Amino acid sequence: MDLPTSSLDKLAAAIQVTPKYRHLTPDLIRRLGERELAVRGSFKEAVKATKNKLHQVAGAYQESKINYDRALAQLRKTVGDAAAFQHTCTQLLRLHTSTAERLPILDEFYRTTLADLPPIHKVLDLACGLNPLTLPWMPFSPEVEYVAYDVYTDMMAFLGEFMGLAGVRGRAEPRDLLTPPPNEPADLVLLLKTLPCLEQTDKHAAATILDALQAPYLLISFPAHSLGGRDKGMATHYTDQFIPLIQQRGWQITPFTFATEIAFLVKKV
Numbered sequence: 001m002d003l004p005t006s007s008l009d010k011l012a013a014a015i016q017v018t019p020k021y022r023h024l025t026p027d028l029i030r031r032l033g034e035r036e037l038a039v040r041g042s043f044k045e046a047v048k049a050t051k052n053k054l055h056q057v058a059g060a061y062q063e064s065k066i067n068y069d070r071a072l073a074q075l076r077k078t079v080g081d082a083a084a085f086q087h088t089c090t091q092l093l094r095l096h097t098s099t100a101e102r103l104p105i106l107d108e109f110y111r112t113t114l115a116d117l118p119p120i121h122k123v124l125d126l127a128c129g130l131n132p133l134t135l136p137w138m139p140f141s142p143e144v145e146y147v148a149y150d151v152y153t154d155m156m157a158f159l160g161e162f163m164g165l166a167g168v169r170g171r172a173e174p175r176d177l178l179t180p181p182p183n184e185p186a187d188l189v190l191l192l193k194t195l196p197c198l199e200q201t202d203k204h205a206a207a208t209i210l211d212a213l214q215a216p217y218l219l220i221s222f223p224a225h226s227l228g229g230r231d232k233g234m235a236t237h238y239t240d241q242f243i244p245l246i247q248q249r250g251w252q253i254t255p256f257t258f259a260t261e262i263a264f265l266v267k268k269v
């Protein structure tokens with residue numbers, strides 16, 4: 001017997017047929033769609049509002065469709081030559097707006113923020129975008145385990161292949177960070193330029209994620225300006241909200257200011 005299709009199923013199906021959102025994890029579409037269906041006047045408006053939100057939190061960072069087959073072919077050509085492989089990573093990092101912005105500071109970013117950490121065996125890179133391609137810049141031992149999550153299934157499949165080519169032990173999986181927040185143990189969590197995105201879909205997201213994470217060290221960052229570079233007061237706005245969340249929990253915090261990003265190394269004590 002066929003069960004009746006709910007409005008949420010219909011909304012998710014209507015969004016997943018569009019090429020732009022075909023590879024998005026259904027968990028994110030459904031979480032946002034459920035809320036829009038509750039507050040919008042019609043199904044059509046709810047679909048439109050869900051698409052707008054998906055664009056704001058994810059789609060906007062990919063200005064054009066990434067050709068992952070071509071990216072893998074480029075990486076395969078340079079495997080075995082560390083400098084050439086790193087150069088290919090640099091080219092590919094330009095394809096996601098967020099990692100493109102990190103390129104000018106990449107040489108100093110991890111060297112500075114992670115300088116005083118004890119040996120790191122497991123890293124979680126949450127809402128990673130293409131950031132795992134910066135692994136060649138990270139100061140970890142070759143045995144480190146690296147786990148990456150973002151909402152795109154095609155991007156995660158690509159990053160899984162990338163880790164194989166880079167000789168990195170780990171996995172990349174599609175995941176909406178709020179259904180439910182990750183709580184697997186790790187030594188270090190990277191939450192780079194992500195809390196503002198999550199808070200656009202849930203105003204308690206930062207506190208929820210911070211309380212779920214099971215890691216002694218968190219590297220958390222915020223963009224120094226908005227996408228497109230207009231709003232320069234944004235960094236102050238984010239950090240004014242973020243720092244009290246850490247202080248309330250009694251954790252230690254070390255700030256770092258870079259040209260394109262404000263970072264905080266948090267030590268849970």
Ligand SMILES: C[S@@+](CC[C@H](N)C(=O)[O-])C[C@H]1O[C@@H](n2cnc3c(N)ncnc32)[C@H](O)[C@@H]1O
Nearest residue numbers: 057058098099127128129150151176177192193
């Ligand atoms: C500003 S980018 C940051 C990417 C990466 N962390 C970096 O610093 O380059 C925000 C990322 O969050 C991802 N994202 C948005 N909402 C998410 C969610 N609910 N769960 C997981 N990832 C999410 C987007 O796809 C995008 O890659």
